[in-house]
């Protein structure tokens with residue numbers, strides 16, 4: 690009984706494989722993914738996670754192999770503004786996120802649904818057209834939403850360049866003027882360690898010293914539809930959130946000595 694969704698995903702993947710080379714592959718595939726995910730709502734978390742992992746495996750594998758039809762890398766960064774905002778996220782996925790996996794995840798979680806139903810009037814013509822991000826690494830397009838990822842040991846890794854707009858805030862105006870920093874893991878009910886906070890603080894101090902601490906915000910503060918980066922990010926009635934820890938640490942200047 691419980692393996693049914695996995696069997697269903699196997700069947701879907703067999704059908705999807707030959708479709709991936711079509712420019713509009715996502716028009717038929719994304720609704721099927723949404724339906725499958727919708728059916729999992731009442732299933733145990735372990736099964737939901739297993740299906741999600743299998744789904745991401747499939748798209749990462751085919752994206753890396755170049756099996757998925759993509760458009761020419763037209764620039765989408767024309768709206769980039771001076772950076773005055775830092776948005777903190779978590780990947781809400783298992784730790785150790787590979788850049789290639791993040792790219793595949795965001796291709797099907799952000800880019801493909803957007804190209805299937807473009808919301809901005811000027812983008813209507815994108816519907817059904819091959820997907821592009823305009824962000825190229827080693828000759829291949831990447832679909833990263835974040836500029837940086839912060840690992841469990843506090844190390845920070847660069848993803849997007851600052852000149853590139855990340856699709857991360859769910860708010861284009863914020864995307865255009867911000868950089869996105871993501872914790873590598875699921876912090877929904879967890880606090881990042883002091884070392885991780887130091888990593889974030891040092892990164893901001895070193896690369897974005899002119900951004901006011903008032904404009905260091907969590908994803909949930911610019912998009913109320915999400916709890917990202919954590920339910921414990923903001924202060925609650927009797928507990929200080931870890932945003933306060935981060936700002937206190939940066940205010941003290943501790944962060945500047947690390948990284």
Ligand SMILES: [Zn+2]
Nearest residue numbers: 778779908917
């Ligand atoms: Zn987020």
